[in-house]
Amino acid sequence: MANRIEAQAPPAADTSQVKAVRDPSEIADTYALYLDDESHSFDGRADEILFPTTEGELAALLKQAHAKNVPVTIQGSRTGLTGAAVPLGGIVINVEKMNRLLYMDYEESRGVYTIAAEPGVLLEDLVRAVTTKSLDELRGRGTPDQQAVLERFLKEPTDYTFPVDPTETSACIGGITACNASGARTFRYGAVRDWVFRVRVVLMNGDILDIRRGEVFAEDGRFEIVLSDGSVVEVPVPTYEMPQTKNAAGLYAKPDMDLIDLFIGSEGILGAITLVELGLVPLPENIMTVMAFFPSEDDAVDFVYDVRSSDSPVQMTFLEYFGPNALKIIREKASGAGIKVPALTDSTQAIVFFEFSYTEEDMEEKVMALEEMLNAHNSSSESSWAGLDRAELEKMKTVRHFVPETINATIAQRKQQYHEVHKIGTDMAVPDEALRDYLRFYREVLDSQGMEYVVFGHIGNNHLHVNMIPRNNEEVEQGMANYMTFAKRAVELGGTVAAEHGIGKLKREFLKIMYGESGIQEMQAVKRALDPKWLLNRGNMIDVPSDI
Template identity: 40%
Template sequence: MSNDIIRYDVEEYIEYMRDESRIFGKANSISFPTSEAELKRVLEKLAESSETVTLQGARTGLTGGAVPMEGHVINLSRMARISGLRFDGEKDCFFLRVEPGVLLSEINRAVSKLEFDTSEWSAESMDALKELKSSKGRFFSPDPTETSATIGGMISCNASGAKSFKYGATRNHVESLKVMLVDGDTISLKRGRERIEGGVLRLTTQGGREICEKLDVYKMPHVKNASGYYLESDMDVIDLFIGAEGTLGITVEAEIGLIPKPACIYGVMAFFPDQEKAIDFVEVAKTLERRPAALEFFNCLALELIRANMYKGHLPDIQRIAPVCHTGIYAELHAMDEDSGKGMLEALSALIEDCGGNLAQTWLAVSKHDMERLKEFRHAVPEFVNSIIDDRRKSEPSLTKLGTDMAVPQGFLRDVMRMYDEGIQSAGLESVIFGHIGDNHLHVNILPRSMSEYDTGKKLYGEWAEAVAKMGGTVSAEHGIGKFKAAMLRKMYSQDVLDSMMKIKRVFDPGNRLNRGNLFG
């Protein structure tokens, strides 16, 4: 095979040995296929020597899933075509056909502006585009912080974001997948067509291979979850591959759903005099008949971090946070018409006051510009955290932050918050807490000042993981397990469950060549 497909001069591609986890790895070779045919050729060549394969997209992940530890790297960023569109009248949904390397930002831009490269689109796709242009607007709802993520990466870890509180994670919006197995064979999957029934998996690959396997079904947590394989006794096979972190197969094409876009969107940043009143607000807001699309949390230390940094050249367009503002909650309201939107805003405003908030100190965003300002505010905390850690690494190169990604069932929010606060205070660690409180999914970022504090924080993190698992929660709600959190998965599931997952892995990748190290270490 020519060197323009498989490259062995990996020293020229050193940036592809890492992702946003700040873990560095190594590989023997790398390729950048531009089509399904090229990908198949690469896999067939690698099969000759049983080379291990690490898959990559934009490498925005936080758990080391795209970091190679050996073998060959396949970077899918050049398989980046939006290849068609389909309208399903029964579901009232448009389905956009995309390759795995398409960026979320490109999907959002193309759908918003209705601008696509249609040079290779079919007549059916062109008819659907006319229908889309005459509709009242559609959008793709999954919204991870990194809009530079690829759709393949989002499918790999079942990415979510703030608005998953209303719309669900990526899994809810994938209608079909074309998956290439590690030997180059392919499987086509469509929601509602291929089913696991009674725990029995039955599939036929494009190459004619018959797959029939009785799977050992296990109990999954009933929370927002991105930990291990999704498996139920009766389910769509497509859901097994979504969130599998590239360990079962490679997405080469997907259909993703574009749902009706709300006509009215409000962003509300409310502040409360203490954390308990903020949680009171959240718990009631979840029960509203027309509940928010997103509920995001900022503890007092997160707000202090913003206060300390926002006027040092950062976020200059945001007003000052009053000293009496102890805890912050961001709520985003989506309505299909202006009257409904105003009604939602009135109900939320009354609830803010009932829970001790002051409307005079509440920020309201209506325009696109103001919404962007609040988005910058919401994303500022992890950016400031990373900046602090990068500065500390100058004197302690091995130092990294410790960030939790755990979620608990309804009814355990106050318990898990108390556990976090007491554990951090007892250990004397620096931290901030923020995140998707609507899904009981909070990110605790521990900022160690030394490797000794890092070890203390890591031990505490492990204790929290065990406690969250006992509550019926998950150790990873959106970032996945990757290589970095394989030990956490073992705290969540028994060895019998992990063995059941490995059985699934062997069905599709018997040589354990694909994304080795992800999930199972």
């Protein structure tokens, strides 16, 4: 093991055939979507939009921009919620045409199959190809050993999948790696970081790093990168302490960290990802999905503490929560859609939505243990809704989506009258012991103001989304002030200001709350080492220093 890695010089590449959009009116009209993301918070602008198809082309484009001192925004499918993919001038390099699966391999140290993909591959396409074993495009790709692994995988009687399940399945592989995406099943499987075994990254000068997990580790608080011209770049590792929670805020930093983790979750400010190798897991034999109904929020939280304890006989895949105001939406929309939600009564005040796997041999044992835990917290199997067949699971999915759909529709309607109105949704997470206090803090602040709000989300990771729904422009200001209040409280409790959506261009001020000015300066030092001209994804995560 060592802290040094040698960069590869970019291959000779002809960029004259790269699709380029340079006409200002065409960019503003036909390609307007490439100036925005799902946050809809910035008026993006770009001088040109480029669509490379290979790593060599992308490296050549970055090298050219570096020589001309032109800022570059790397973007994929633009499904993010923080403006990270929104250009604020300069060049856009979009990787959607780098969309090939590359090879399959086997990670001996962890005993898992892996699949490598270019950054523009959509998550939903990769998952579909893996779960259905529709991998003909991989035949003949990779080394002979990798081709042998592919043939072995195709003959496996077991089905496999990529375990991390971000809600936005149209996200691209490069994007979910750059922001360290997560989803409901992160409760069991962790975030994308936990399943990345290799990345190839192009630096702003065009040099290429091939980083495999377990090969390069920080020593004495730094990494050393030998560039293709022979010069050595020292990359300092930040010394701040990250929260012990689900977290997607700032650069990953630990004293003896793996170099690969510096780039995962870095939001594109250190380099452009051109290859990601992801781990796969077997699909469980059977899955049971349940909505358990509780007469109070406290009962629901007590159940969560109980069922997620280390000695719980039922290990959950995910644990989701719907609070009282979310229940109002579910009741209204289910009735309007003619959907009967079994066991949902007028006295129900909270839902815990969860999933666990079982075998025919242990099903009875797990169901009995679950019944005991439900009974201990004023619920039961009779006052729950279990999905055992595809029809019920689809109905559950519909009911679950009533909540965000209704919130978004309400916001759109109010925005017609009040232009500044937008949804203000929190993304904080806190340590296990702080869940109850933090949820109570949310309620006390918002109820005292009379602010309309809905609470739902990933309670298994203490990561609840509190959606504030302003009725007018004045309440938008109040909601943004609340967001700052909630962020400060999360940090006081040992939590994070961004558990899954990242920082991007939208939440830089909140990152300062978490790490202070010294932490921001340490991140800037990493950025300066790898991109001294500050050209790559400028404005993401950290402010541009005054001397740039």
